[in-house]
Amino acid sequence: MPTLDEVARLAGVSRATASRAINGGSRVSAKAAEAVSEAVRTLGYTPNPAARSLVTRRTDSVALVVPEPDERVFSDPFFARTLHVVTRVLSERDLQVVLLIAQGGEEERMLRYLRGRHVDGAIVVSHHRSDALPDHLAAIGLPNVFIGRPWTSEDLVSYVDSDNVGAGRQATRVLVDRGCRRIGTIAGPADMHAGWDRLTGWRAELAENGLSDEAMVEGDFTEDGGAVACGRLLDAHPHLDGIFAASDLMAAGALRCLGERGLRVPDDIALIGFDDLGTAARTLPPLTTMTNPIVAMATEACRLLLAQLDGTTTLPRRVVFAPELVRRTSA
Amino acid sequence: MPTLDEVARLAGVSRATASRAINGGSRVSAKAAEAVSEAVRTLGYTPNPAARSLVTRRTDSVALVVPEPDERVFSDPFFARTLHVVTRVLSERDLQVVLLIAQGGEEERMLRYLRGRHVDGAIVVSHHRSDALPDHLAAIGLPNVFIGRPWTSEDLVSYVDSDNVGAGRQATRVLVDRGCRRIGTIAGPADMHAGWDRLTGWRAELAENGLSDEAMVEGDFTEDGGAVACGRLLDAHPHLDGIFAASDLMAAGALRCLGERGLRVPDDIALIGFDDLGTAARTLPPLTTMTNPIVAMATEACRLLLAQLDGTTTLPRRVVFAPELVRRTSA
DNA sequence: CAGTTTGGTGGAAGCGCTCCCACGGTCACG
DNA sequence: CGTGACCGTGGGAGCGCTTCCACCAAACTG
Numbered sequence: 063m064p065t066l067d068e069v070a071r072l073a074g075v076s077r078a079t080a081s082r083a084i085n086g087g088s089r090v091s092a093k094a095a096e097a098v099s100e101a102v103r104t105l106g107y108t109p110n111p112a113a114r115s116l117v118t119r120r121t122d123s124v125a126l127v128v129p130e131p132d133e134r135v136f137s138d139p140f141f142a143r144t145l146h147v148v149t150r151v152l153s154e155r156d157l158q159v160v161l162l163i164a165q166g167g168e169e170e171r172m173l174r175y176l177r178g179r180h181v182d183g184a185i186v187v188s189h190h191r192s193d194a195l196p197d198h199l200a201a202i203g204l205p206n207v208f209i210g211r212p213w214t215s216e217d218l219v220s221y222v223d224s225d226n227v228g229a230g231r232q233a234t235r236v237l238v239d240r241g242c243r244r245i246g247t248i249a250g251p252a253d254m255h256a257g258w259d260r261l262t263g264w265r266a267e268l269a270e271n272g273l274s275d276e277a278m279v280e281g282d283f284t285e286d287g288g289a290v291a292c293g294r295l296l297d298a299h300p301h302l303d304g305i306f307a308a309s310d311l312m313a314a315g316a317l318r319c320l321g322e323r324g325l326r327v328p329d330d331i332a333l334i335g336f337d338d339l340g341t342a343a344r345t346l347p348p349l350t351t352m353t354n355p356i357v358a359m360a361t362e363a364c365r366l367l368l369a370q371l372d373g374t375t376t377l378p379r380r381v382v383f384a385p386e387l388v389r390r391t392s393a
Numbered sequence: 394m395p396t397l398d399e400v401a402r403l404a405g406v407s408r409a410t411a412s413r414a415i416n417g418g419s420r421v422s423a424k425a426a427e428a429v430s431e432a433v434r435t436l437g438y439t440p441n442p443a444a445r446s447l448v449t450r451r452t453d454s455v456a457l458v459v460p461e462p463d464e465r466v467f468s469d470p471f472f473a474r475t476l477h478v479v480t481r482v483l484s485e486r487d488l489q490v491v492l493l494i495a496q497g498g499e500e501e502r503m504l505r506y507l508r509g510r511h512v513d514g515a516i517v518v519s520h521h522r523s524d525a526l527p528d529h530l531a532a533i534g535l536p537n538v539f540i541g542r543p544w545t546s547e548d549l550v551s552y553v554d555s556d557n558v559g560a561g562r563q564a565t566r567v568l569v570d571r572g573c574r575r576i577g578t579i580a581g582p583a584d585m586h587a588g589w590d591r592l593t594g595w596r597a598e599l600a601e602n603g604l605s606d607e608a609m610v611e612g613d614f615t616e617d618g619g620a621v622a623c624g625r626l627l628d629a630h631p632h633l634d635g636i637f638a639a640s641d642l643m644a645a646g647a648l649r650c651l652g653e654r655g656l657r658v659p660d661d662i663a664l665i666g667f668d669d670l671g672t673a674a675r676t677l678p679p680l681t682t683m684t685n686p687i688v689a690m691a692t693e694a695c696r697l698l699l700a701q702l703d704g705t706t707t708l709p710r711r712v713v714f715a716p717e718l719v720r721r722t723s724a
Numbered sequence: 725c726a727g728t729t730t731g732g733t734g735g736a737a738g739c740g741c742t743c744c745c746a747c748g749g750t751c752a753c754g
Numbered sequence: 755c756g757t758g759a760c761c762g763t764g765g766g767a768g769c770g771c772t773t774c775c776a777c778c779a780a781a782c783t784g
Contacts, residue, residue, distance in 0.1 A: 116441070443769085447769090
């Protein structure tokens, strides 16, 4: 592998000048710059990232941390989209994204990786109450942004989120408005804010309409989990006429369950989901749902992280986006 | 951040001894080792990976290269499983896996990353004819193993594969044996060996039984693509009584299409898939299919790569695993 | 008891790079 | 023509680590 020294020698300049020419080129004469880039080309020179980051103290890569079992990461379009957007936005600044899936016992491993400063910063998505990620990241001193409100004191970390409470209310209102009076919900996991907040919204809307909020069952944001949860919900409350599922994947599972029980959607029972990431449009019938503003959230998360990396901002910031209703046929 | 120097000073030994104590500890007295690990603990020391890899010329990380659009990577359980297994096997050697998804124009970016020696080696999965990945990797001189036979001269690269030709034959034979005589196939992309070989197997088995191999349509290994392909297949050949789909995802799409056309599976038309990664068991009816020996392939790929990294092997090697038939109800 | 192996140790070189700083040359200005 | 500003340049230090090598003491050998 050619080194900077060889490039400099071939170009007839000093190592310092070669370095400057390669990185930005300010304070370098056009002649020198040309000679260097010529030398780079003929030698096929690639800078050694280890040597570079040893002195710059930057690695030019960022972790996308997902504290979830990988089967979920790979089956929920939410993560695919997030990774896609994050990768795209950060690649504009030539930052490499490293996907860190911390399943089960792997958490310690992941923390070791972050502690070792293999990355300049981290974006955390889908964090659970039990992983003390905000604390750990603070202890490590690594710039970070959460996608989805973290379980910690509000003003300690930067995050982006969608207005899940408001969206939960709005979704429930759709059911109320079409005349449903016995409305159940398949909630998300109680240890995740997204699940919890949507449930809160559902409760609030029911309360405002004087309806019972007893028909609640907790799902796990997966399709199979949604089907199971739906079964339990119907067993306990056979006469439901509306269900709010906290994710489209769970709604798809519910749809399967309802079909098996001979219930027609939306005639016998209306169903509204959450996310609108493709699944909703593909089910039979297509799901009425709330959008999950992933693109906006992920983009903003990158912006916030970049600001931290640049040293522009230090104080934690939060940005909240509003989901929108998408009417299809299930409700 | 504490450095090795500080650790050494606190432990009352030289930097050299501290380094030895931290890495393996051979040729270090028990007393010194204890003092060092004590110092490491109190200081919260973590080695600087950049400094380390500058001298060792290793990065202790390995790329999993997937030259596919990310929506496919995240919707096909094949990749999730592969990543899972690779991560697990390599983590035993404390190697970090970096997922490199090279979609569209990102290919150059990915090559730059590999050329920059950010990783010690690469495992490539799902390679297409057009990406000149084998050549590029050879040019870079990066140890690598392909999962799935690459498009290049056989003995240039190491790879693991499953016997797709044989499995294609066997799947087709299942249809023949149950009495099907007009057998179509939804093939994989022609620029991927897995697709091509399964098609070859299908052709061979039909030929041996004196049946026509005209009913062929190319899919893209996705569910939606499978549905579309199935539609085209039926339009061109309305009287098929059996279909071999080159992946379960495509078979699931076909199932949807067949359902919409009022065709019962397997009574009107038998269907056999490929992969058996969960999807097959969840469809209605459950799919008869061929297993895709991912665990074996991924594990072996890791072994082959590790051998290259250790310098144990230099010559390219190939290992082929045999898929097995799983009988369910669709055929 | 001299001569050899052995194990533990520290000094020091050096991995490839960036960046501070000092230096000389050029130019505009008074 | 002297002075200062400015630009492009190269020397050199040093980032944090591993590893070669020389060294010494202790434990062997014949």
